[in-house]
Amino acid sequence: MSAMSAKTTTAEPVLEIRDLSVDYGYGDDPTHVLRNVSLTLNRGEVLGLAGESGCGKSTLAYAATRLLAPPGIITSGEVLLTGRDGRRADLLGLTDGQLRSTRWQDVAIVFQGAMSSLNPVYRVGRQLVDGILAHRKGMPRVQAEERAAELLSMVGIPADRLRSYPHQLSGGMRQRVMIAMALALEPQVLIMDEPTTALDVVMQRQILEQVMELRDRLGFSVIFITHDVSLLVEVADRIAIMYAGEIVEQAAAGDVYRRPRHPYSHGLLGSFPPLHGPRRELSGIPGSPPDLRRLAPGCPFAARCPHVMDVCRTDRPVLGPTAFASTGPGVATAAEDGRLVACHLHAQGSGPVPKALAR
Amino acid sequence: MTFLLRRIAFYALTAWAAITLNFIVPRLLPGDPVTALMGRMQGRIDSNAEQSLRVLFGLDQDLSLWQQYTAYWAMLFRGDLGLSFTHFPTPVADIVGQALPWTVGLVGVATIIAFVLGTLVGIAIGWRRGTWADGILPVSTFFSAVPYFWVGLITITVFAVNLRWFPSNGSYDRGLVPAFTGEFVGSVIYYGFLPALTVVLSSVAGWILGMRNMMVTVSSEDYVTVAHAKGLPGHQVVLGYAARNAILPQVSSFALSLGFVVGGTLIMEMVFSYQGIGYTLYQAVSTHDYPLMQGCFLVITLSVLVANIIADFAYVALDPRTRKED
Ligand SMILES: Nc1ncnc2c1ncn2[C@@H]1O[C@H](COP(=O)(O)OP(=O)(O)OP(=O)(O)O)[C@@H](O)[C@H]1O
Ligand code: SF4
Ligand SMILES: [Mg+2]
Numbered sequence: 001m002s003a004m005s006a007k008t009t010t011a012e013p014v015l016e017i018r019d020l021s022v023d024y025g026y027g028d029d030p031t032h033v034l035r036n037v038s039l040t041l042n043r044g045e046v047l048g049l050a051g052e053s054g055c056g057k058s059t060l061a062y063a064a065t066r067l068l069a070p071p072g073i074i075t076s077g078e079v080l081l082t083g084r085d086g087r088r089a090d091l092l093g094l095t096d097g098q099l100r101s102t103r104w105q106d107v108a109i110v111f112q113g114a115m116s117s118l119n120p121v122y123r124v125g126r127q128l129v130d131g132i133l134a135h136r137k138g139m140p141r142v143q144a145e146e147r148a149a150e151l152l153s154m155v156g157i158p159a160d161r162l163r164s165y166p167h168q169l170s171g172g173m174r175q176r177v178m179i180a181m182a183l184a185l186e187p188q189v190l191i192m193d194e195p196t197t198a199l200d201v202v203m204q205r206q207i208l209e210q211v212m213e214l215r216d217r218l219g220f221s222v223i224f225i226t227h228d229v230s231l232l233v234e235v236a237d238r239i240a241i242m243y244a245g246e247i248v249e250q251a252a253a254g255d256v257y258r259r260p261r262h263p264y265s266h267g268l269l270g271s272f273p274p275l276h277g278p279r280r281e282l283s284g285i286p287g288s289p290p291d292l293r294r295l296a297p298g299c300p301f302a303a304r305c306p307h308v309m310d311v312c313r314t315d316r317p318v319l320g321p322t323a324f325a326s327t328g329p330g331v332a333t334a335a336e337d338g339r340l341v342a343c344h345l346h347a348q349g350s351g352p353v354p355k356a357l358a359r
Numbered sequence: 360m361t362f363l364l365r366r367i368a369f370y371a372l373t374a375w376a377a378i379t380l381n382f383i384v385p386r387l388l389p390g391d392p393v394t395a396l397m398g399r400m401q402g403r404i405d406s407n408a409e410q411s412l413r414v415l416f417g418l419d420q421d422l423s424l425w426q427q428y429t430a431y432w433a434m435l436f437r438g439d440l441g442l443s444f445t446h447f448p449t450p451v452a453d454i455v456g457q458a459l460p461w462t463v464g465l466v467g468v469a470t471i472i473a474f475v476l477g478t479l480v481g482i483a484i485g486w487r488r489g490t491w492a493d494g495i496l497p498v499s500t501f502f503s504a505v506p507y508f509w510v511g512l513i514t515i516t517v518f519a520v521n522l523r524w525f526p527s528n529g530s531y532d533r534g535l536v537p538a539f540t541g542e543f544v545g546s547v548i549y550y551g552f553l554p555a556l557t558v559v560l561s562s563v564a565g566w567i568l569g570m571r572n573m574m575v576t577v578s579s580e581d582y583v584t585v586a587h588a589k590g591l592p593g594h595q596v597v598l599g600y601a602a603r604n605a606i607l608p609q610v611s612s613f614a615l616s617l618g619f620v621v622g623g624t625l626i627m628e629m630v631f632s633y634q635g636i637g638y639t640l641y642q643a644v645s646t647h648d649y650p651l652m653q654g655c656f657l658v659i660t661l662s663v664l665v666a667n668i669i670a671d672f673a674y675v676a677l678d679p680r681t682r683k684e685d
Contacts, residue, residue, distance in 0.1 A: 065588060067584055067587055067588055069579060069584070096593075099590075100590040100591075100592065101590060102590070103587070103588055103589065103590030104588065104589045104590045105590070108588070109588050111581055111584065111585065111588075113581040116580060116581040116582060117581045117582055117584075117585045118582055118585075119582040119585075119586070119600055119603075119604070120582070120604070120678075120679070120680055121603055121604060121607075121677065121678060121679060121680075122599075123679075130589070130591060130595070130599070131589040131590075131591070134589060134590055134591045134592065134595070135590060165679040165680070167679070167680050178585075181585075181589075
């Protein structure tokens with residue numbers, strides 16, 4: 001049950017997104033940006049979410065936290081959060097008051113635009129404190145201020161920076177302030193939407209290592225969103241690959257990296273140099289993502305897929321087991337452990353899977 | 360600190376330019392106002408007085424322009440703006456000093472009401488876009504689009520002539536002696552209501568629109584989303600995060616509009632025959648009372664300048680990003 005040992009105990013879901021669909025725009029012709037996305041975050045784990053720009057990663061984060069701004073609307077789905085008391089509640093069904101108390105206490109989020117996430121007219125300290133006090137009604141202000149100072153030193157910023165305004169901080173510092181802020185109430189789930197893209201590589205690594213260290217200490221679960229898969233491979237336990245508003249592959253981090261099962265994952269991995277080892281030739285993926293406003297039937301990746309088949313242009317592949325049996329002893333007939341893929345190549349009777357996807 | 364010094368230097372320069380312009384312009388005007396005055400007074404002014412008028416008015420050819428200029432500054436520092444022609448020999452400073460409180464009181468209060476009301480309405484409809492409250496927008500815009508004197512005439516026709524609820528002109532019941540009594544103050548408010556209403560009607564739309572648009576812009580800022588994500592209570596998000604940032608441009612235009620209180624009320628005071636600085640200026644122009652005109656212009660220019668200073672400092676107080684030092 002302990003969060004610290006979650007990696008080794010049986011998976012206990014803390015946040016479960018089921019069949020979440022999001023449209024942008026009202027009226028007759030909305031854009032279906034998310035289509036039946038399901039994703040489970042287990043207690044204590046780091047779940048990576050990767051995909052090209054515009055595939056809907058941020059939309060997923062906003063929708064799951066009910067922060068989606070108009071014209072975005074959630075058209076279906078559930079977001080089940082398991083509370084500290086073990087009870088599960090659908091975030092999408094909470095009243096405004098319930099939602100407010102869940103926010104930041106249970107689910108905190110660091111946004112993609114962390115540079116502009118701080119209110120420019122208030123001191124950093126005030127912005128840390130107001131979040132704490134909103135949830136700890138009786139707490140004296142001094143105590144909240146002490147907590148704020150503690151949080152800043154936790155992310156390696158001297159406590160006297162509480163008196164600074166956001167514009168007086170460097171980009172890296174602002175980013176860390178946001179992370180400190182998100183951890184103020186020791187949430188169960190921390191969602192980080194490309195928390196480091198605006199920073200240089202050294203700073204990125206530093207902040208990331210810090211977050212992972214804090215996670216080991218505090219035991220929260222993380223959804224880490226990025227378009228950089230090689231970064232995820234280092235920090236995530238599991239990785240979900242997103243393409244054009246759908247999850248196309250989901251597996252343990254090392255598996256996605258070493259043995260991708262979906263042609264898109266394979267291509268995506270080729271788009272980034274590995275952090276360690278010799279630099280590989282960047283193969284990239286030819287073509288560009290489809291226009292979500294005019295999605296053709298069939299697989300959204302069909303136009304760019306080197307293995308495209310006739311069925312791909314007519315039938316949409318759904319997320320399911322891979323074509324490979326688990327390699328563990330005695331489970332020869334079970335599906336490959338926990339791996340899911342949405343590709344017709346893995347459908348029964350569709351012939352041998354191409355070599356690159358069968359490692 | 361350097362910011363402060365730079366601003367002060369800038370304002371000092373502007374004030375100097377404005378005052379100097381005020382000195383030069385009447386001297387470029389054709390004609391001789393003193394001779395015109397002598398004609399009007401028909402010998403009631405002796406030649407000694409005429410000579411001193413010429414000096415005051417810079418019509419004394421014996422003095423060099425530079426000497427006139429230094430004399431002019433000396434007069435200003437004594438608070439001496441010369442003597443009015445039409446109310447001869449009342450000092451211009453006295454006339455302006457009597458008119459100014461009426462304008463500042465009436466239009467100042469009306470401007471503050473319009474600002475507060477418009478900003479609050481703007482916050483509300485900017486935050487809750489697409490509700491019935493959006494209907495306020497075209498109505499208030501209508502009043503600001505109609506020429507001001509027209510709004511004034513309509514309110515007079517409706518509320519003063521037809522309904523007889525309010526007087527159509529003046530600033531207090533002439534039967535009363537000006538004093539700080541409840542009766543007199545009540546009379547001032549009663550007489551001031553219609554003019555104030557027209558000022559509010561014709562200016563509130565600007566505030567509503569400005570605030571609404573800024574609210575819409577600011578509402579999609581990341582820090583507002585973060586405030587939501589933190590689970591802050593709704594009013595704290597709206598006021599502390601969205602409105603607190605959206606009001607910044609609003610505040611600087613408010614301070615500027617306070618500057619135009621003194622100069623911009625000409626038409627209102629004409630329509631309501633209200634005894635403020637605008638009405639005084641109007642009378643000065645129609646009677647060719649040059650010293651009075653000059654005095655009015657000086658007050659108007661300086662008040663715009665003072666308002667600018669207030670705007671600057673209010674903005675610095677509200678937006679930490681403008682404070683470079685510390
Ligand atoms: N307000 C909006 N109105 C209409 N379409 C939108 C809106 N916001 C996002 N979209 C569309 O939704 C899709 C997903 O956007 P989203 O921001 O979730 O992508 P993302 O994966 O986070 O991309 P990035 O890596 O660039 O952050 C995009 O195709 C985008 O065009
Ligand atoms: S379903 Fe077809 S087009 Fe889509 S990824 Fe698989 S092989 Fe390629
Ligand atoms: Mg994004």
